[in-house]
Amino acid sequence: MTGSTIDHLISLTVFIGALLVFISLFNQTLQTAILYQRQRYLATKCNDLLDNIMLNPGIPSDWGESGNVPIGFGLQDPKFTHYALSPFSLMRLLSFAGNRAYYNGTWYSNVSWGVNGGYLFLRESECVSYDLASKLLGTNGTYGFRLTIMPTVNVTIVEDQSAADHLRLNITVIGQNSPLAGASIKYLLYRISASIPNFVNFTTGMASTDALGFASLEFHNMNVSQNKMAYVFIARVSAGGLYGVGYLARNAVTNAGTIVPYVENSNGTILLVHNPVDSNAALHFNASFYVLSSNFQIANGGVLNITSGPWLVNYGDGKPSFVLQIQPPNNGGFLVVSYWKEDGKNECGMVVVPWGIGIIGLSIVFGGDSAGQGWVATDIRQVAVRGIAYQARLALWSLESYEMMG
Amino acid sequence: MAHITIEYIIMIPVLILQIFLFPLWASWLMNIWVDSRRTLALQEAASHIGSSIQQVYFALNPATVAAQTLTQKLNVPSFIENYKYTGNATLKSILDPELVSNKVLEITLKLEDVGTIAKATVILGSNVAWRESTFVSSARASCIIAEKLANGTICLSFGG
Numbered sequence: 001m002t003g004s005t006i007d008h009l010i011s012l013t014v015f016i017g018a019l020l021v022f023i024s025l026f027n028q029t030l031q032t033a034i035l036y037q038r039q040r041y042l043a044t045k046c047n048d049l050l051d052n053i054m055l056n057p058g059i060p061s062d063w064g065e066s067g068n069v070p071i072g073f074g075l076q077d078p079k080f081t082h083y084a085l086s087p088f089s090l091m092r093l094l095s096f097a098g099n100r101a102y103y104n105g106t107w108y109s110n111v112s113w114g115v116n117g118g119y120l121f122l123r124e125s126e127c128v129s130y131d132l133a134s135k136l137l138g139t140n141g142t143y144g145f146r147l148t149i150m151p152t153v154n155v156t157i158v159e160d161q162s163a164a165d166h167l168r169l170n171i172t173v174i175g176q177n178s179p180l181a182g183a184s185i186k187y188l189l190y191r192i193s194a195s196i197p198n199f200v201n202f203t204t205g206m207a208s209t210d211a212l213g214f215a216s217l218e219f220h221n222m223n224v225s226q227n228k229m230a231y232v233f234i235a236r237v238s239a240g241g242l243y244g245v246g247y248l249a250r251n252a253v254t255n256a257g258t259i260v261p262y263v264e265n266s267n268g269t270i271l272l273v274h275n276p277v278d279s280n281a282a283l284h285f286n287a288s289f290y291v292l293s294s295n296f297q298i299a300n301g302g303v304l305n306i307t308s309g310p311w312l313v314n315y316g317d318g319k320p321s322f323v324l325q326i327q328p329p330n331n332g333g334f335l336v337v338s339y340w341k342e343d344g345k346n347e348c349g350m351v352v353v354p355w356g357i358g359i360i361g362l363s364i365v366f367g368g369d370s371a372g373q374g375w376v377a378t379d380i381r382q383v384a385v386r387g388i389a390y391q392a393r394l395a396l397w398s399l400e401s402y403e404m405m406g
Numbered sequence: 407m408a409h410i411t412i413e414y415i416i417m418i419p420v421l422i423l424q425i426f427l428f429p430l431w432a433s434w435l436m437n438i439w440v441d442s443r444r445t446l447a448l449q450e451a452a453s454h455i456g457s458s459i460q461q462v463y464f465a466l467n468p469a470t471v472a473a474q475t476l477t478q479k480l481n482v483p484s485f486i487e488n489y490k491y492t493g494n495a496t497l498k499s500i501l502d503p504e505l506v507s508n509k510v511l512e513i514t515l516k517l518e519d520v521g522t523i524a525k526a527t528v529i530l531g532s533n534v535a536w537r538e539s540t541f542v543s544s545a546r547a548s549c550i551i552a553e554k555l556a557n558g559t560i561c562l563s564f565g566g
Contacts, residue, residue, distance in 0.1 A: 034446070037442075044453070045450075051461065052464075055464070136508075
């Protein structure tokens with residue numbers, strides 16, 4: 001009799017145990033299915049949102065150029081259709097790429113902090129914040145997103161240090177993870193010499209990449225050792241209908257420091273700030289703004305040329321900055337600032353400031369941080385920014401938490 | 407004999423209880439799953455319709471686009487698990503000071519016979535008007551009709 005009772009007790013326990021295991025598994029299967037559906041929904045939302053951003057210019061349609069605060073968010077270039085983005089709207093997105101820059105009580109959006117001698121700081125009050133964009137897109141509080149716009153064709157330009165007596169620039173052109181062989185390169189070179197710093201010499205030329213997407217350019221009349229010469233080099237690369245841009249500026253630190261440009265507003269006010277090494281040393285400079293046409297020709301329409309200087313900044317002498325005013329062009333362009341210290345050492349440097357994303361191939365990272373989010377949907381579009389091929393990637397996540405239980 | 411009686415007294419009710427409890431529990435869980443599935447499917451449709459409306463609006467909005475009528479076919483399923491769904495929309499003003507110049511269109515979809523409801527909102531400009539209309543998913547040509555008037559107002563409605 002006792003044996004039968006034990007049998008019953010064991011069988012009952014096993015039965016209940018099996019039932020609980022089954023319930024748990026069944027529950028998990030169903031929740032996984034719901035989670036999968038949520039993720040599919042998120043992916044669809046991501047696709048729709050990316051199209052909404054890429055295929056409308058926003059309201060007003062010229063908010064990127066005019067400096068107005070948009071009341072509708074979109075990045076499409078109002079002068080074009082399809083996936084063509086406005087270089088000026090992109091410029092006004094509050095960058096998430098790096099640390100914010102701070103000068104004289106003002107915060108600046110940091111798109112490029114002297115990377116390869118290229119600067120793009122824009123006053124934050126002029127930028128469209130992530131918060132405002134979320135509100136305008138109707139995702140505020142429900143979804144978080146990050147938008148990354150990066151060149152499809154990566155053009156890397158480096159100085160070859162093995163060339164001791166002249167300047168050699170090595171250019172590497174990479175497409176989507178593979179080198180672009182036979183790509184044609186058209187370049188612009190602005191240079192100054194510390195001995196005649198007031199004169200900017202301009203050269204243009206052509207080259208092409210080899211089977212490894214590599215090209216080497218020799219400039220025998222240039223020797224940049226001891227910062228005796230400086231240059232801004234911008235190359236446009238084309239291969240199979242794709243265009244990419246790369247640049248390199250010799251942002252040398254003279255013994256009087258350097259110049260850091262800050263864009264104050266969309267109307268073209270640029271602050272050139274002395275970044276001193278020796279606070280009592282004056283740094284002379286010239287600045288020219290060049291307008292780029294769609295076929296990579298310089299169309300200098302007299303927008304700015306203050307080479308009639310030289311002008312100077314001197315942090316230690318109450319002249320820490322100089323205010324420049326350019327006329328922002330429709331096509332975009334770039335500001336070339338050359339600076340030097342007039343002493344026995346005769347060092348010089350140059351920096352470049354693009355007016356519009358895409359002019360020198362900068363990237364933009366805009367939005368929130370997806371780190372720690374459970375599920376992030378991403379979608380990609382191939383877009384053009386004034387003819388330059390870019391890839392737009394949107395990462396989207398839900399801010400409403402849902403987890404699997406059971 | 408006493409042991410056998412006790413065993414039967416315990417076992418039989420437990421087993422009988424299981425016969426009722428298990429299907430009830432399974433049914434309850436399945437209902438949750440089905441409801442979630444339908445709600446999500448409906449939400450996805452609402453969101454897609456909202457996105458399409460926004461795109462149509464922005465396509466017509468630039469000042470360079472002349473007064474005209476645009477029709478956008480909706481790429482949403484006609485049925486969700488064999489149920490058709492209907493929808494309507496209301497245009498509202500926004501209190502947020504940053505969006506005071508905008509209007510929000512709230513789209514509400516309802517799964518017929520089931521009653522499941524999903525909503526989506528889209529932010530549009532101030533020059534938008536909504537013409538009272540109903541979206542019926544099973545209609546052969548369900549679409550969005552956007553009419554740009556000479557004064558720049560964009561009149562939106564469901565068609566089909």
